[in-house]
Amino acid sequence: MTESEKPKRRLRSQDWFDNPDHLDMTALYLERFMNYGTTPEELRSGKPIIGIAQSGSDINPCNRHHLELAKRVRDGIRDAGGIPIEFPSHPLFENCKRPTAALDRNLAYLGLVELLYGYPFDGVVLTTGCDKTTPSALMAASTVDLPAIVLSGGPMLDGWHDGELVGSGTVIWRSRRKYAAGEISREEFLERALDSAPSPGHCNTMGTASTMNAIAEALGMSLTGCAAIPAAYRERGQMAYRTGKRAVELVLEDIRPSDILTRDAFLNAIRVNSAIGGSTNAQPHLMAMAKHAGVELLPEDWQVHGYDIPLLANVQPAGAYLGERFHRAGGVPAIMWELMQAEKLDANCRTVTGRTMAENLEGREATDREVIKPYHEPMRERAGFVVLKGNLFDFAIMKTSVISEGFRLRYLQEKGREGIFEGRAIVFDGSEDYHKRINDPALEIDEDCVLVIRGAGPLGWPGSAEVVNMQPPDHLIKRGILSLPTIGDGRQSGTADSPSILNASPESAAGGGLAWVRTGDVIRIDLNQGRCDMLVGDEEIARRKAEGIPPVPKDATPWQRLYRQTVTQLADGATIKNAEDFRQISKTPPRH
Ligand code: FES
Ligand code: MG
Numbered sequence: 001m002t003e004s005e006k007p008k009r010r011l012r013s014q015d016w017f018d019n020p021d022h023l024d025m026t027a028l029y030l031e032r033f034m035n036y037g038t039t040p041e042e043l044r045s046g047k048p049i050i051g052i053a054q055s056g057s058d059i060n061p062c063n064r065h066h067l068e069l070a071k072r073v074r075d076g077i078r079d080a081g082g083i084p085i086e087f088p089s090h091p092l093f094e095n096c097k098r099p100t101a102a103l104d105r106n107l108a109y110l111g112l113v114e115l116l117y118g119y120p121f122d123g124v125v126l127t128t129g130c131d132k133t134t135p136s137a138l139m140a141a142s143t144v145d146l147p148a149i150v151l152s153g154g155p156m157l158d159g160w161h162d163g164e165l166v167g168s169g170t171v172i173w174r175s176r177r178k179y180a181a182g183e184i185s186r187e188e189f190l191e192r193a194l195d196s197a198p199s200p201g202h203c204n205t206m207g208t209a210s211t212m213n214a215i216a217e218a219l220g221m222s223l224t225g226c227a228a229i230p231a232a233y234r235e236r237g238q239m240a241y242r243t244g245k246r247a248v249e250l251v252l253e254d255i256r257p258s259d260i261l262t263r264d265a266f267l268n269a270i271r272v273n274s275a276i277g278g279s280t281n282a283q284p285h286l287m288a289m290a291k292h293a294g295v296e297l298l299p300e301d302w303q304v305h306g307y308d309i310p311l312l313a314n315v316q317p318a319g320a321y322l323g324e325r326f327h328r329a330g331g332v333p334a335i336m337w338e339l340m341q342a343e344k345l346d347a348n349c350r351t352v353t354g355r356t357m358a359e360n361l362e363g364r365e366a367t368d369r370e371v372i373k374p375y376h377e378p379m380r381e382r383a384g385f386v387v388l389k390g391n392l393f394d395f396a397i398m399k400t401s402v403i404s405e406g407f408r409l410r411y412l413q414e415k416g417r418e419g420i421f422e423g424r425a426i427v428f429d430g431s432e433d434y435h436k437r438i439n440d441p442a443l444e445i446d447e448d449c450v451l452v453i454r455g456a457g458p459l460g461w462p463g464s465a466e467v468v469n470m471q472p473p474d475h476l477i478k479r480g481i482l483s484l485p486t487i488g489d490g491r492q493s494g495t496a497d498s499p500s501i502l503n504a505s506p507e508s509a510a511g512g513g514l515a516w517v518r519t520g521d522v523i524r525i526d527l528n529q530g531r532c533d534m535l536v537g538d539e540e541i542a543r544r545k546a547e548g549i550p551p552v553p554k555d556a557t558p559w560q561r562l563y564r565q566t567v568t569q570l571a572d573g574a575t576i577k578n579a580e581d582f583r584q585i586s587k588t589p590p591r592h
Pocket of ligand 1: 168201
């Protein structure tokens with residue numbers, strides 16, 4: 001680092017390593033970093049100290065290659081005149097943590113806040129990938145407000161089985177229908193799933209992982225093109241190097257998350273989510289990130305700003321292709337380029353590149369129109385989330401980009417009443433109840449039923465589970481009815497292709513309307529009015545309230561108890577209550 005490149009202001013880390021007012025403490029801090037060969041000269045050189053928040057480990061296989069990528073991040077940090085210090089963040093592995101990784105998003109957030117606040121970092125590289133690693137890292141970066149940049153790990157290579165593209169998660173939902181219909185064996189089911197995962201990386205569909213990394217890029221928090229590069233491509237290591245370099249420059253230029261994460265940036269993210277056919281999990285995560293960024297985001301913003309945006313990405317589950325082809329077609333910048341040309345993007349937003357989004361997107365037009373469609377010739381018009389309310393909940397969303405033609409014709413255009421549907425409720429208390437009874441002939445489930453699941457929200461599960469995409473009973477699947485309308489206070493996997501009504505808030509366990517619905521009630525869904533109601537009189541609802549809320553499982557761990565005591569509803573991001581009071585805390589250094 002030349003004299004002219006040195007920071008103009010005193011760095012935060014100097015309060016630890018070069019503090020004349022606390023010589024004893026400076027000596028103590030310096031002394032312990034020596035034991036793996038770091039020199040006092042380095043730590044006292046005034047070079048930015050850049051944390052690498054390492055999200056990869058053996059229990060987060062989706063992010064595990066970050067252990068290798070971090071070496072290229074370190075190279076970049078060193079070449080730009082910084083000092084890297086890598087540390088582990090709480091692992092978040094989506095598909096294996098029971099009862100759900102959703103419990104751990106706020107725990108990982110808390111852990112990262114403490115690390116970034118309490119140790120001598122001037123900036124941080126956030127390594128992300130698997131679903132909740134991205135929102136938890138960005139939530140913490142906002143609270144602390146150190147210069148921060150996201151490095152996605154990238155998706156796996158495309159999965160193939162018998163000449164067919166098989167995508168993460170989506171293959172499971174599709175195969176379980178084939179299995180129920182008697183079309184494939186148990187072995188075939190497993191082989192299809194295993195073939196969907198051919199390399200390191202996160203889910204190769206536009207599930208929650210690819211969605212959240214696309215959103216990080218859309219917000220301006222990663223380098224241009226970072227999100228979609230497959231984990232195994234050479235460009236991924238090159239992106240790691242450039243990200244490390246840029247992290248140092250961010251400190252020198254003093255660009256912080258609070259400079260980038262504006263309301264306009266969040267609205268851009270909502271629009272990008274519609275255009276990519278992104279995960280319904282983006283709704284609580286984006287809300288949580290906005291709260292910690294101190295940005296007002298309204299639950300209805302998804303409908304107001306996102307619904308009219310067309311689906312442009314032909315990627316599973318809403319489309320046909322997977323991560324490699326999406327990347328080669330131009331990835332997230334090509335999607336944003338389309339939105340920018342259609343004037344559906346605030347392109348003046350600042351980004352971690354130091355330039356505006358418009359400058360980043362120059363020359364980023366799509367190169368493969370089979371995969372990324374022009375704005376005016378999309379896969380589907382109006383492909384964002386519908387926001388619903390009624391006497392069953394104050395807020396829920398429905399992802400319209402995955403509504404199949406068959407579902408649309410059967411449920412939403414019947415009898416000339418486009419967008420309106422009535423059905424008989426079949427109510428399940430949690431997924432065990434669903435699995436036990438879905439094929440019970442006594443329920444007489446037919447195509448005029450609505451499947452309801454409750455006890456699946458942040459308090460009820462606890463943590464909010466991805467269980468709302470309930471499959472119809474086997475006898476209906478054998479007749480070709482592959483999905484029924486479903487409603488729940490839980491979530492569904494971003495890889496699911498079900499047009500469910502989900503994230504219902506307040507949840508049943510918090511006394512929301514779902515607690516009072518009974519099997520046999522008629523539910524009316526009106527997408528035009530944004531309503532979802534049980535056709536049950538107020539007096540009868542009042543009578544049912546006296547019966548009490550359906551039971552939920554006891555706390556099984558200390559954190560579950562703390563989580564339940566502190567968590568908000570999905571409409572509000574399922575954040576820690578009042579944690580948004582803590583903002584830009586790196587301005588006040590911790591006491592010695
Ligand atoms: Fe980790 Fe999908 S399970 S990215
Ligand atoms: Mg998930």
